[in-house]
Amino acid sequence: MIQESATLAINSRIRAKQAAGEPVLHLGFGEAGLPVLPVVTEVLASASGRNAYGSVAGALDARRAAAGYLGRRGLPTDPDQIVLAPGSKPLLFGLVAAMPGDVVLPCPSWVSYAAQAALMGDECSRCRFPSPPVAFPIRCCSTRRSVRPAAMVPIRGSWS
Numbered sequence: 001m002i003q004e005s006a007t008l009a010i011n012s013r014i015r016a017k018q019a020a021g022e023p024v025l026h027l028g029f030g031e032a033g034l035p036v037l038p039v040v041t042e043v044l045a046s047a048s049g050r051n052a053y054g055s056v057a058g059a060l061d062a063r064r065a066a067a068g069y070l071g072r073r074g075l076p077t078d079p080d081q082i083v084l085a086p087g088s089k090p091l092l093f094g095l096v097a098a099m100p101g102d103v104v105l106p107c108p109s110w111v112s113y114a115a116q117a118a119l120m121g122d123e124c125s126r127c128r129f130p131s132p133p134v135a136f137p138i139r140c141c142s143t144r145r146s147v148r149p150a151a152m153v154p155i156r157g158s159w160s
Contacts, residue, residue, distance in 0.1 A: 007111050007112070014026050057080075057082070057083045057084065058082065058083060063079040063080075063082040063084065064079045089110075089112060096117055096120050096122065103117040103122050103124050104125045104126075104127050105117075105125070105126050105127070106126075107126045107127065
């Protein structure tokens with residue numbers, strides 16, 4: 001028998017609480033259901049004509065903006081070093097698929113990260129890291145005692 005996904009289990013519990021009239025801020029799927037800020041609505045509406053396939057890495061103007069944001073915070077970054085995606089999961093899966101070694105997951109972490117590593121045949125170790133910030137994924141080199149940051153993707157904390 002296949003064990004129920006922790007994500008689907010939490011979603012079921014949240015729906016039951018909502019059906020019972022309990023106030024719940026649903027973050028189980030990473031979607032809070034909060035209203036979109038008017039300025040974001042305006043920007044999205046102004047870009048509605050840009051509906052053709054774009055660059056695989058993301059729109060150059062958006063990558064320039066992200067590079068500028070990082071640069072203003074002391075991380076000089078070229079737009080060519082930026083890749084945009086519809087969320088962290090495809091980016092993290094790409095990193096796990098592309099980089100050699102096993103995966104060290106911070107605890108707690110989203111349930112799909114271990115599943116992604118398993119799909120690639122990688123072993124997964126879970127570690128508690130100091131916070132903030134914490135980065136994921138960290139790849140093990142040739143031995144479990146030798147860990148190096150191979151791809152730094154913030155999962156909590158902030159770049160302020």
